[in-house]
Amino acid sequence: MIKPKSITGLAVVLLLTACQTGQIKPQKVVIDPANWPLNTPVVTRDPAMEQRISELMMNMTLEEKVGQIIQADIASVTPDEVRKFNLGSILNGGGSAPDGDLRNTPASWLALADEYWEASTDTSDGGLGIPLIWGTDAVHGHSNVVGATLFPHNIGLGAANDPDLMYEIGRITALEMMTTGLDWTFAPTLAVVRNDRWGRTYEGFSEDPAIVVAYAPRIIEGIQGKYGTDEFLDQDHIIATAKHFVGDGGTLDGIDTGDNITSEAELRDMHAAAYWPAIAAGAQSVMVSLNSYHGERMHGLKPMLTDVLVGRIGFDGFVVGDWNGHGRVKGCTVTSCARSFNAGLDVFMAPEQWRDLYTNTLEQVKSGEIPLQRLDQAVGRILRVKMRAGVFDAPKPSARKNAGNWDLFGAPEHRAVAREAVRKSLVLLKNEAGILPLAATSRVLVVGDGANDIGKQSGGWTLSWQGTENTNEHFPGATSIYDGLRDAVATAGGEAILREDGRWRTKPDVAVVVFGEDPYAEFFGDRDNVDFDSDAGLRLLKKFAEEGIPTVSVFLSGRALWVNPELALSNAFVAAWLPGTEGGGIADVLVGDADGTPRFDFTGSLSYSWPATPDQVEVNIGDEDYQPLFPYGFGLSYGDGIINDDG
Numbered sequence: 001m002i003k004p005k006s007i008t009g010l011a012v013v014l015l016l017t018a019c020q021t022g023q024i025k026p027q028k029v030v031i032d033p034a035n036w037p038l039n040t041p042v043v044t045r046d047p048a049m050e051q052r053i054s055e056l057m058m059n060m061t062l063e064e065k066v067g068q069i070i071q072a073d074i075a076s077v078t079p080d081e082v083r084k085f086n087l088g089s090i091l092n093g094g095g096s097a098p099d100g101d102l103r104n105t106p107a108s109w110l111a112l113a114d115e116y117w118e119a120s121t122d123t124s125d126g127g128l129g130i131p132l133i134w135g136t137d138a139v140h141g142h143s144n145v146v147g148a149t150l151f152p153h154n155i156g157l158g159a160a161n162d163p164d165l166m167y168e169i170g171r172i173t174a175l176e177m178m179t180t181g182l183d184w185t186f187a188p189t190l191a192v193v194r195n196d197r198w199g200r201t202y203e204g205f206s207e208d209p210a211i212v213v214a215y216a217p218r219i220i221e222g223i224q225g226k227y228g229t230d231e232f233l234d235q236d237h238i239i240a241t242a243k244h245f246v247g248d249g250g251t252l253d254g255i256d257t258g259d260n261i262t263s264e265a266e267l268r269d270m271h272a273a274a275y276w277p278a279i280a281a282g283a284q285s286v287m288v289s290l291n292s293y294h295g296e297r298m299h300g301l302k303p304m305l306t307d308v309l310v311g312r313i314g315f316d317g318f319v320v321g322d323w324n325g326h327g328r329v330k331g332c333t334v335t336s337c338a339r340s341f342n343a344g345l346d347v348f349m350a351p352e353q354w355r356d357l358y359t360n361t362l363e364q365v366k367s368g369e370i371p372l373q374r375l376d377q378a379v380g381r382i383l384r385v386k387m388r389a390g391v392f393d394a395p396k397p398s399a400r401k402n403a404g405n406w407d408l409f410g411a412p413e414h415r416a417v418a419r420e421a422v423r424k425s426l427v428l429l430k431n432e433a434g435i436l437p438l439a440a441t442s443r444v445l446v447v448g449d450g451a452n453d454i455g456k457q458s459g460g461w462t463l464s465w466q467g468t469e470n471t472n473e474h475f476p477g478a479t480s481i482y483d484g485l486r487d488a489v490a491t492a493g494g495e496a497i498l499r500e501d502g503r504w505r506t507k508p509d510v511a512v513v514v515f516g517e518d519p520y521a522e523f524f525g526d527r528d529n530v531d532f533d534s535d536a537g538l539r540l541l542k543k544f545a546e547e548g549i550p551t552v553s554v555f556l557s558g559r560a561l562w563v564n565p566e567l568a569l570s571n572a573f574v575a576a577w578l579p580g581t582e583g584g585g586i587a588d589v590l591v592g593d594a595d596g597t598p599r600f601d602f603t604g605s606l607s608y609s610w611p612a613t614p615d616q617v618e619v620n621i622g623d624e625d626y627q628p629l630f631p632y633g634f635g636l637s638y639g640d641g642i643i644n645d646d647g
């Protein structure tokens with residue numbers, strides 16, 4: 001268990017505050033690799049494998065080599081094109097799925113994986129038939145596929161303070177991905193978020209690097225297997241990605257893909273802190289961040305991608321770009337960027353315009369603008385990871401160990417772990433007059449637009465990029481928050497009644513009001529402040545106050561927000577974050593036995609400081625003038641007794 005701790009030992013905490021409030025202007029990038037700790041690569045190279053790589057590359061054409069460094073989106077590439085261009089990898093972006101159907105079946109994903117794999121390994125044209133790998137954003141479970149187990153987003157997992165739970169989540173995600181034939185996840189996110197206006201705040205475990213540092217190796221070991229054991233990248237594990245390297249959680253004003261202007265020491269000690277343990281755990285890919293550092297795009301910053309990541313941190317996998325990130329580098333376009341590749345990028349993520357990028361990159365190698373040595377280095381890294389992952393010796397995806405085992409996909413034992421994660425993620429901010437736990441014999445009115453909406457409680461990166469337009473029918477086997485409350489009270493003769501608008505015929509003992517942010521993801525989730533600006537929950541709370549009905553607020557959000565009016569009108573207030581598909585985990589803690597004895601206690605604590613004002617967008621443990629409403633590490637339990645703070 002991680003106990004909340006201060007990061008005041010970092011030498012540059014105070015500097016960070018000054019930077020992000022605009023007191024320091026961007027300066028010319030100066031990265032001195034000597035300032036970064038030197039690690040020896042943990043994952044050793046196997047001589048037999050190195051010989052195999054050398055022999056393979058001696059027989060590869062220039063065209064085959066360039067193909068390995070290009071990654072296309074499934075919406076923009078056919079299996080025939082994979083064969084023709086010898087592509088090394090594909091991905092499905094947030095808006096891509098088999099046949100363009102975001103609600104397609106798990107079986108359709110597996111069938112498409114076979115098609116791409118068979119195309120990549122086809123040697124009928126005289127090529128070598130190097131198998132491709134398929135990457136996806138499985139960021140809170142296999143979240144692009146209908147029926148998967150979806151875990152709380154990382155902000156909730158950070159509140160759980162349980163590194164071992166991260167291992168289980170990684171392990172389960174890998175298994176469910178393998179049932180559908182995929183072998184590479186773009187996770188975990190290791191951002192340390194310092195400005196809650198950022199639309200990706202919920203992808204970060206904490207504002208404190210200590211939690212991220214503790215979590216990184218455990219979730220990577222869950223995904224890939226523990227390095228140094230027989231389970232490392234065996235048939236029950238896949239390739240993990242440490243992302244986004246580096247500084248995405250510290251951009252000026254919290255702007256997505258914006259500029260990080262902190263000091264080199266701050267970049268190292270806070271934003272890059274988790275990369276040492278992640279790489280020591282054997283992470284085989286690192287994704288480059290879309291942000292800049294003092295005005296220079298990370299995708300083109302050789303001192304970081306080559307000198308620091310490889311030369312100092314000891315990374316021995318391959319470096320993949322983010323969505324057209326190379327095109328943001330000065331002097332580049334999405335179809336031409338020798339500078340990014342020469343800086344240390346090994347795989348271009350070029351979802352749509354990959355054909356022109358392939359052509360231009362091939363010409364740049366022929367002209368010498370991209371040295372052949374640099375190309376061979378990148379291709380060698382890609383082949384090495386593929387061999388470590390067993391891709392070269394594996395059959396087609398549908399013939400692999402866990403493929404098509406639909407008993408594993410959304411399995412009850414997987415959902416049980418997700419439900420445990422929900423329980424542990426909940427943070428109790430207020431419990432006036434000991435209203436919680438609710439007696440299971442209670443008449444409970446369940447209201448609010450989040451009460452019976454699995455899409456809303458799951459948030460962004462769920463079946464679509466922004467997580468929008470999902471209905472409960474798209475989540476077979478899942479439980480809404482209302483479902484969980486209904487089942488919990490029914491066992492003791494109580495009753496839970498769903499009335500989203502708050503109307504009732506028989507006066508309830510208590511109203512559970514479920515409200516919060518609607519789903520969003522990067523870019524669209526950026527905010528100007530941290531004011532929860534919807535009054536939907538507030539109107540219901542006012543109504544029940546007038547009617548003399550006690551209230552429990554369950555707040556769904558991807559960040560800590562200013563909700564003082566809602567806090568004041570709530571008898572109890574629970575930060576539930578974005579819990580995913582297992583809404584029953586909330587009822588496990590809120591509802592006790594028939595006599596009100598807790599079945600589970602609140603154990604979650606804030607991994608993000610809670611703002612005291614709507615404009616307190618930067619409030620982090622270690623700040624010089626640290627005055628949050630609820631401090632980092634805060635979280636009540638039933639053992640704390642009656643709390644009468646109105647927020």
